[in-house]
Amino acid sequence: MTRDRAHLKQRLLQAEPIIAPGVYDGLSARIADKANFDALYLSGYGVSASLLARPDNGYLxxxxxxxxxxxxxxxxxxxxxxxxxxxxxxxxxxxxxxxxYEKAGAAGIQIEDQKIPKICGHIPGREVISREAAVDKISAAVAAREDSDFLIVARTDAREQHGLDEAIERGRQFHAAGADIIFIESPESEAEFAAIGAALSGVTLLANMVEGGRSPLLARAQLAEMGFRFIIYPVAVMATTAASLQKAYAQLAAGDVQEERVSFDKLSQLVGFEAAKKH
Structure with a gap:
């Protein structure tokens, strides 16, 4: 079970950025768990799609x-x-x-300042609550945790409708309220990433890399140089899986079952049959 929160919190102090790929269901999580990442990221986008068969639009x-x-x-x-x-x-x-979330075993929680119902952070039309209300919510989250190593990731979606300066100020105040990681969603250029890093120097910053989203995809080394020490790829694997599923279902519909795939024995191992036999 995921318990080593203290190690992850200490890892944030190191210069090398933490890379956290997105997981969304049991199989993706099991496979990612074997790949030696420092952390995994469970996105609402992924859970809404895989559990509810609905978009990330406030249904969760x-x-x-x-x-x-x-x-x-x-x-x-x-x-x-x-x-x-x-x-x-x-x-x-x-x-x-x-x-x-803390009792369920997560190492941290991400909370954003959108109005309800929220929408995906890379879809236009996001609205946010007032800065004061957002800071109060983050302060309450910090005070609510029982384990001080349980990470509070504070996200603002203010960039789209209120500009970068407002987003940075919210990030600054979230940090002052006790958030461990600051997440300014969807900067729209490399220069904006650089401005965030310069304005929030010394703060643990999160960069969200979404291919085809509102932000440019930047190299990890470049993000680290700008001051981003937590980098997530929330839907990269899910998008790859979707492409494979489309191809596989089309081939099955056409009567072709010869496409390259893992063996049944390997698949059974991946879903946990081997571990289940030991209990």
Whole structure:
């Protein structure tokens, strides 16, 4: 079970950035767990698509995420940072969500300042709550955790409608409120990433790399040089899987079952049959 939160928190102090790929279900998490990452990232986008068959548009609930987090953390060794959208409500709901995620085994929680219902951070039209309300929510989340090593990732979506300066100021105030990691969603140029790093020097910054999203894809070394020490790829594997699924289903529909794939024995190993035999 994912328990080594202290190690991950100490890892944030190192210069080498943490790379956290997105996982979204049991199979993706099991495979990622063997790949020697410092952390994994459970995105609301991925869970909404894989669990609910719906887009990342406010359909997820805290119960949905609790189920997925606890299921994954029962088998994972790698620390899991889990998306919590808006905290699924106001301050009372956010406090409850922090408690739920911590008890479920996550190593950290991500909370954003969008209005409800939220939408994916790389889809236009996002609206945010007031700066004061957002800071109050992050302060409440920090105070609610029982384990000081449980990470609070504070995200702002203010860039789109209120500009970069407002997003940076929110990040600064989230950090002052006790957030461990600051996530300014979807900067729209390399220069904006650089401006964030310069303005928030000394703060642990998260960069979200989404191919085809609103932000440019930047090299890890470049992001690290700018000051970003936590880099996530929330949908990269899911997008690759979707391409493979489209191809495989089309081939099966055409009567072709010869496409390259893992063997049944390998697949059974990946889903955990070998470990289950030991119990």
């Amino acid at each position: 609930s805290a119960d949905d995420m609790q189920f997925r987090i606890s299921t994954l953390c029962d088998v994972l060794q790698t620390p899991l940072i889990a998306d919590a959208d808006t905290g699924f409500g106001d301050i009372a709901e956010t406090i409850s969500t922090v408690n739920i």
